[in-house]
Amino acid sequence: MSSPEELLKLSYLISQLPGVGSRLASKAAIYLALNPNNYTENLVEGIKSVIEKLGSCANCGNLSKRGESCRICRNNLRVEDQVMVVQDVSGLNTIEESGAYNGKYHVLGGVLSPSRGITPVDLKIEGLLKRLVDGTIEVIFALNPDLEGEATIMFLKDKIIKINSNVKFSRLARGIPTGSDIEFLPGRTLAESIKQRTLF
Numbered sequence: 001m002s003s004p005e006e007l008l009k010l011s012y013l014i015s016q017l018p019g020v021g022s023r024l025a026s027k028a029a030i031y032l033a034l035n036p037n038n039y040t041e042n043l044v045e046g047i048k049s050v051i052e053k054l055g056s057c058a059n060c061g062n063l064s065k066r067g068e069s070c071r072i073c074r075n076n077l078r079v080e081d082q083v084m085v086v087q088d089v090s091g092l093n094t095i096e097e098s099g100a101y102n103g104k105y106h107v108l109g110g111v112l113s114p115s116r117g118i119t120p121v122d123l124k125i126e127g128l129l130k131r132l133v134d135g136t137i138e139v140i141f142a143l144n145p146d147l148e149g150e151a152t153i154m155f156l157k158d159k160i161i162k163i164n165s166n167v168k169f170s171r172l173a174r175g176i177p178t179g180s181d182i183e184f185l186p187g188r189t190l191a192e193s194i195k196q197r198t199l200f
């Protein structure tokens, strides 16, 4: 028996979520179609609310209430002259959960990737440069340890040096396996690699 078109479409949409394969998507779509205890309606309300009320922090790119700076940018107890560059909001959250960092962030929105067509204009680079024009700031790179992450670090370092030669650069300590995703690292490993970070 073939599934109704609506179910196939829903299943396809769910399969586009990060980390969700087609099998799990199909199972979830059937669950949603059955709408147990109005779960599906509540989920729709939750999604609508997130779309209406949340946006990106204009300063750092973290999630925030629409039109407002995020809670990290607003927190003046955090160290102002440290900016950790992360790929995405998931990575930022993982680092926050490790509790090992008390500076500010900049969410790049990805890494440079010629093979996937991601170029500098696709990343939030201009916003980062604007934040680094003055002062002695430490920029800590917390990008995934792979070739694309490495190429992005070198590209950004070159750009930043040109606008402020007082910026110090550091990166998470070696020991994070190449190809691993920062988002999924155990908190303790991450905390250690932040503490042991090296200047370069």
Ligand SMILES: [Zn+2]
Pocket: 057, 058, 059, 060, 061, 062, 069, 070, 071, 072, 073, 074
């Ligand atoms: Zn922010």
